Amino acid sequence: xxxxxxxxxxxxxxxxxxxxxxxxxxxxxxxxxxxxxxxxxxxxxxxxxxxxxxxxxxxxxxxxxxxxxxxxxxxxxxxxxxxxxxxxxxxxxxxxxxxxxxxxxxxxxxxxxxxxxxxxxxxxxxxxxxxxxxxxxxxxxx
Amino acid sequence: xxxxxxxxxxxxxxxxxxxxxxxxxxxxxxxxxxxxxxxxxxxxxxxxxxxxxxxxxxxxxxxxxxxxxxxxxxxxxxxxxxxxxxxxxxxxxxxxxxxxxxxxxxxxxxxxxxxxxxxxxxxxxxxxxxxxxxxxxxxxxxxxxxxxxxxxxxxxxxxxxxxxxxxxxxxxxxxxxxxxxxxxxxxxxxxxxxxxxxxxxxxxxxxxxxxxxxxxxxxxxxxxxxxxxxxxxxxxxxxxxxxxxxxxxxxxxxxxxxxxxxxxxxxxxxxxxxxxxxxxxxxxxxxxxxxxxxxxxxxxxxxxxxxxxxxxxxxxxxxxxxxxxxxxxxxxxxxxxxxxxxxxxxxxxxxxxxxxxxxxxxxxxxxxxxxxxxxxxxxxxxxxxxxxxxxxxxxxxxxxxxxxxxxxxxxxxxxxxxxxxxxxxxxxxxxxxxxxxxxxxxxxxxxxxxxxxxxxxxxxxxxxxxxxxxxxxxxxxxxxxxxxxxxxxxxxxxxxxxxxxxxxxxxxxxxxxxxxxxxxxxxxxxxxxxxxxxxxxxxxxx
Numbered sequence: 001x002x003x004x005x006x007x008x009x010x011x012x013x014x015x016x017x018x019x020x021x022x023x024x025x026x027x028x029x030x031x032x033x034x035x036x037x038x039x040x041x042x043x044x045x046x047x048x049x050x051x052x053x054x055x056x057x058x059x060x061x062x063x064x065x066x067x068x069x070x071x072x073x074x075x076x077x078x079x080x081x082x083x084x085x086x087x088x089x090x091x092x093x094x095x096x097x098x099x100x101x102x103x104x105x106x107x108x109x110x111x112x113x114x115x116x117x118x119x120x121x122x123x124x125x126x127x128x129x130x131x132x133x134x135x136x137x138x139x140x141x142x
Numbered sequence: 143x144x145x146x147x148x149x150x151x152x153x154x155x156x157x158x159x160x161x162x163x164x165x166x167x168x169x170x171x172x173x174x175x176x177x178x179x180x181x182x183x184x185x186x187x188x189x190x191x192x193x194x195x196x197x198x199x200x201x202x203x204x205x206x207x208x209x210x211x212x213x214x215x216x217x218x219x220x221x222x223x224x225x226x227x228x229x230x231x232x233x234x235x236x237x238x239x240x241x242x243x244x245x246x247x248x249x250x251x252x253x254x255x256x257x258x259x260x261x262x263x264x265x266x267x268x269x270x271x272x273x274x275x276x277x278x279x280x281x282x283x284x285x286x287x288x289x290x291x292x293x294x295x296x297x298x299x300x301x302x303x304x305x306x307x308x309x310x311x312x313x314x315x316x317x318x319x320x321x322x323x324x325x326x327x328x329x330x331x332x333x334x335x336x337x338x339x340x341x342x343x344x345x346x347x348x349x350x351x352x353x354x355x356x357x358x359x360x361x362x363x364x365x366x367x368x369x370x371x372x373x374x375x376x377x378x379x380x381x382x383x384x385x386x387x388x389x390x391x392x393x394x395x396x397x398x399x400x401x402x403x404x405x406x407x408x409x410x411x412x413x414x415x416x417x418x419x420x421x422x423x424x425x426x427x428x429x430x431x432x433x434x435x436x437x438x439x440x441x442x443x444x445x446x447x448x449x450x451x452x453x454x455x456x457x458x459x460x461x462x463x464x465x466x467x468x469x470x471x472x473x474x475x476x477x478x479x480x481x482x483x484x485x486x487x488x489x490x491x492x493x494x495x496x497x498x499x500x501x502x503x504x505x506x507x508x509x510x511x512x513x514x515x516x517x518x519x520x521x522x523x524x525x526x527x528x529x530x531x532x533x534x535x536x537x538x539x540x541x542x543x544x545x546x547x548x549x550x551x552x553x554x555x556x557x558x559x560x561x562x563x564x565x566x567x568x569x570x571x572x573x574x575x576x577x578x579x580x581x582x583x584x585x586x587x588x589x590x591x592x593x594x595x596x597x598x599x600x601x602x603x604x605x606x607x608x609x610x611x612x613x614x615x616x617x618x619x620x621x622x623x624x625x626x627x628x629x630x631x632x633x634x635x636x637x638x639x640x641x642x643x644x645x646x647x648x649x650x651x652x653x654x655x656x657x658x659x660x661x662x663x664x665x666x667x668x669x670x671x672x673x674x675x676x677x678x679x680x681x682x683x684x
Binding site: 028067072073117 | 255462580594679
């Protein structure tokens with residue numbers, strides 16, 4: 001018997017960027033830490049990612065962006081999540097993202113942006129602290 | 143500096159420490175003559191410029207000609223990049239190396255919904271022949287060599303290059319340069335594909351056959367381990383999967399009816415140079431020996447140029463750290479030195495700021511200066527293969543060769559590299575290696591300076607380059623204008639011919655040239671091909 005997952009997290013690659021090393025490492029580490037992972041695969045549009053997120057009723061969406069398109073893609077996904085009524089879904093991510101862009105994205109409502117050199121445990125800790133309580137609340141409400 | 147504090151003091155090596163290369167090959171404390179006992183030095187090591195080329199492909203190596211400093215660059219619009227390319231030529235650079243933006247690399251036009259936010263970001267945007275012509279305006283294609291890093295849509299971009307040459311009045315037979323055009327490593331590592339592997343290989347063999355007849359000086363494929371390593375493979379896996387890809391291309395071209403010595407002299411290779419100094423040197427030496435044997439013994443090549451593995455090397459982007467980024471200069475220097483000791487023909491050194499963004503001009507200049515210091519100040523280029531004959535380096539070269547051969551045999555047993563890719567074999571091996579590497583870094587077992595040892599809490603931010611978002615709007619306007627001015631009838635006719643030819647077996651290259659000359663866009667051609675060839679979905683492994 002598998003223990004009940006702590007939360008459901010969608011790990012996604014949006015846009016044309018195929019660099020999936022980081023996304024796959026994060027997906028595997030979160031899975032090993034007891035989270036249920038839905039990995040979208042590559043070349044997803046923001047619409048596709050949000051539609052999967054809503055259908056799968058995930059608690060969080062994690063995007064990996066190494067192409068420099070983060071200033072467009074994060075706000076786009078955030079906006080679509082809100083449009084779909086998924087206000088409480090946590091959006092976080094990582095990639096090659098300069099500090100000033102990171103600060104602006106956090107201000108816009110992205111919960112966290114992890115940049116190169118982040119120990120994976122930090123991502124797992126984040127998921128425990130920020131996503132698990134929310135998942136519990138959502139399940140009680142639902 | 144005095145305010146900065148090391149958060150973790152150096153620790154003495156413990157008795158438990160294991161000695162091994164980055165790929166996990168065990169290391170002895172000291173190597174002696176007995177370590178060469180199993181090998182046959184005259185046959186395996188030999189002389190530079192002679193089969194099996196362990197010591198280098200040229201007899202005099204860097205005395206004859208130093209390696210080429212080939213820095214890869216480009217961003218923004220074709221006009222901006224053209225200005226940059228002309229500047230580089232005025233500075234005395236002989237070869238150009240162009241970077242395309244992500245939509246172009248994926249065969250998409252700038253007005254495609256998937257291209258939003260990516261136009262001109264990581265390279266130059268090319269939608270039509272007009273863009274490529276602008277990129278090379280006032281640059282005589284007869285006189286320079288051009289390296290184009292493009293894969294899935296390479297035949298179409300190359301058709302634009304040929305059409306540009308024709309408009310300039312440059313004969314195709316004079317054109318020199320390199321297309322990366324290595325689709326197999328896309329399925330394995332970089333993931334920029336358009337079609338399934340088998341039709342992709344047909345596009346490549348069409349291009350190779352076309353170049354044999356029409357563009358004989360062109361380097362048709364740059365078989366790339368670089369991206370395989372960046373995706374997290376070990377050095378051994380990089381070596382094995384790259385050569386397995388090379389075997390795959392040779393086989394496909396033979397099946398398409400070409401003669402081995404007709405096309406293989408125009409294949410070249412592209413490797414990564416990572417942190418483990420001796421392992422990287424050994425990898426390049428082993429690569430040359432393995433390829434020479436594969437070409438002569440397996441494929442019966444008779445032309446010595448077919449046996450020679452010509453290599454471009456780039457230092458490892460994935461080894462750069464965001465923390466204390468200036469330390470990256472030290473890493474890059476060591477990696478570059480390993481590439482030189484490994485006997486590379488050309489080299490790209492990364493800039494210290496590339497974990498943040500594309501490099502600033504200052505950072506890019508420092509990267510070039512690093513190579514100039516090695517070539518002019520260090521003295522290392524004066525003697526051929528200076529590590530040759532070292533008990534350790536020869537033994538390590540031998541072991542890299544053996545380990546890579548084992549993996550290549552596994553792939554052979556699966557039915558070749560395409561079958562292995564379809565089964566997810568290289569992808570799974572790499573995912574496993576990359577996860578192991580990350581865990582070793584996270585646990586501190588693998589020390590990365592500034593990341594898990596000698597951290598500083600007050601890293602001061604470094605300047606980074608930002609790209610003007612207006613580039614995207616300008617490019618969209620340009621494309622709209624061309625679409626409104628061209629003859630729709632010609633577009634339809636050209637695309638019909640592409641479609642018909644794709645369904646048959648004739649060479650597709652002439653149909654691409656005709657299409658781009660009618661200002662058909664990149665995606666109109668690629669999308670038409672996709673209707674015939676289908677698309678590709680991978681089964682992700684992690």
